[in-house]
Amino acid sequence: MNQQTLAIHAGYEKDAQSTMAVPIYQSTAYEFRDTEHAANLFELKELGNIYTRLMNPTTDVFEKRFAALEGGAAAIGTASGMAAIFYAIANVAEAGDNIIVAKQVYGGTTTLTGHTIKRFGIETRYFNVQNPSEIEELIDARTKLVLFESITNPSIDVADFDAITEIANKHDILTCVDNTVATPILCNPLQLGCDIVVHSASKYTTGQGLAIGGVIVERENLVEKIKDNPRYYHFNEPDESYHGLIYSDLPLPLFTLRVRLALLRDLGAAPSPFNSWLYIQGLETLPLRMRQHSDSALAIAKFLEAHPKVKKVNYPGLESDHNYVMGQNYFKGGHSGLLSFEVEDKATAQKIADSTKIFSLVVNIGDSKSIITHPASTTHQQLSAQELIEAGVPGGLVRLSIGLEDTQDLIDDLTAALG
Numbered sequence: 436m437n438q439q440t441l442a443i444h445a446g447y448e449k450d451a452q453s454t455m456a457v458p459i460y461q462s463t464a465y466e467f468r469d470t471e472h473a474a475n476l477f478e479l480k481e482l483g484n485i486y487t488r489l490m491n492p493t494t495d496v497f498e499k500r501f502a503a504l505e506g507g508a509a510a511i512g513t514a515s516g517m518a519a520i521f522y523a524i525a526n527v528a529e530a531g532d533n534i535i536v537a538k539q540v541y542g543g544t545t546t547l548t549g550h551t552i553k554r555f556g557i558e559t560r561y562f563n564v565q566n567p568s569e570i571e572e573l574i575d576a577r578t579k580l581v582l583f584e585s586i587t588n589p590s591i592d593v594a595d596f597d598a599i600t601e602i603a604n605k606h607d608i609l610t611c612v613d614n615t616v617a618t619p620i621l622c623n624p625l626q627l628g629c630d631i632v633v634h635s636a637s638k639y640t641t642g643q644g645l646a647i648g649g650v651i652v653e654r655e656n657l658v659e660k661i662k663d664n665p666r667y668y669h670f671n672e673p674d675e676s677y678h679g680l681i682y683s684d685l686p687l688p689l690f691t692l693r694v695r696l697a698l699l700r701d702l703g704a705a706p707s708p709f710n711s712w713l714y715i716q717g718l719e720t721l722p723l724r725m726r727q728h729s730d731s732a733l734a735i736a737k738f739l740e741a742h743p744k745v746k747k748v749n750y751p752g753l754e755s756d757h758n759y760v761m762g763q764n765y766f767k768g769g770h771s772g773l774l775s776f777e778v779e780d781k782a783t784a785q786k787i788a789d790s791t792k793i794f795s796l797v798v799n800i801g802d803s804k805s806i807i808t809h810p811a812s813t814t815h816q817q818l819s820a821q822e823l824i825e826a827g828v829p830g831g832l833v834r835l836s837i838g839l840e841d842t843q844d845l846i847d848d849l850t851a852a853l854g
């Protein structure tokens with residue numbers, strides 16, 4: 436089925452009331468028929484609702500729909516994109532392990548991987564996404580994950596999926612892609628050989644800056660890579676916290692199942708049913724919106740490229756961009772609404788960000804309202820000067836998230852702000 440149809444129908448079977456819109460099941464818990472039913476659910480002999488920290492019927496529709504859009508086997512919703520990224524890491528790595536992460540990632544991912552998980556004993560080794568061959572020398576027996584973004588935020592690089600997956604597969608290591616900026620409409624990492632996808636649903640999924648959320652999706656047959664793989668022994672040995680369950684023996688998508696049964700159970704960053712309902716509303720129009728965001732962003736990138744005060748524009752849809760060929764290989768139907776451009780220095784960038792009238796100065800992306808950000812003083816402020824350079828965030832960099840307003844109005848706003 437085409438994605439535009441899946442975005443509107445996947446995952447929803449009408450309930451007894453035959454409602455056209457997916458209902459919001461605003462409930463903490465669910466009644467069991469009897470103790471045998473309860474025991475069967477807990478033992479996974481039967482699948483069904485227990486408690487909203489673990490699952491919820493509205494969230495279930497969101498998860499199934501998102502999995503369908505990514506072409507994955509299963510998905511699990513989380514309370515934020517950061518929770519999704521943390522759970523994807525915590526599902527495979529423990530103290531003494533390491534993960535390999537692209538230098539060019541969202542600032543929150545840099546602080547999570549460089550600082551917070553370090554305190555849990557997990558080491559992060561970084562590679563330059565423009566030079567994936569660096570991954571090879573970072574791998575050892577305790578490497579559990581290679582994590583990168585399909586389009587990086589805010590340096591706007593496109594990952595070389597073929598090069599990264601080739602190295603990771605050679606060593607039987609899982610790859611995890613943050614596909615937030617591309618969305619499943621423009622890029623499907625699981626179809627490009629990756630194992631796990633994470634998203635911040637707070638961005639294009641809701642599409643109007645309405646709610647914080649995240650999602651993890653796993654590919655079909657992931658068990659092939661995990662079964663009897665010593666790196667992932669905890670999927671292959673009895674889980675004492677779950678009656679000796681061995682995940683790789685189950686006929687179910689095991690990665691998201693373990694996030695649900697172990698991490699959501701114990702750490703609890705589950706989405707609220709109302710937010711899941713908002714994500715479902717957003718998904719219905721995602722294919723249409725991503726086309727418009729992409730078309731408008733390309734027109735604005737071309738305008739900026741021709742502007743005398745702009746030193747450089749980063750947008751993979753531009754033929755002059757060093758990511759153009761990669762973008763053609765891995766993206767379909769556009770390159771999303773995120774672009775960045777460089778001006779002379781930090782003060783000039785700040786002046787532009789302070790002068791726009793339609794673009795709002797906000798640290799968000801993927802909204803119907805256009806947004807301007809100065810990463811060096813906001814999202815990436817906690818990064819050292821060296822980390823800023825490595826993340827591709829010079830002081831003169833301005834990031835734009837192109838919304839759904841009229842393209843010419845946005846160009847007029849930028850023309851005035853550039854002065």
Ligand code: PLP
Nearest residue numbers: 515516517541588615635637648
């Ligand atoms: N990944 C990317 C690419 C992001 O841009 C963001 C937030 O801006 C996140 C993850 C974190 O998502 P959230 O804010 O939903 O926790």
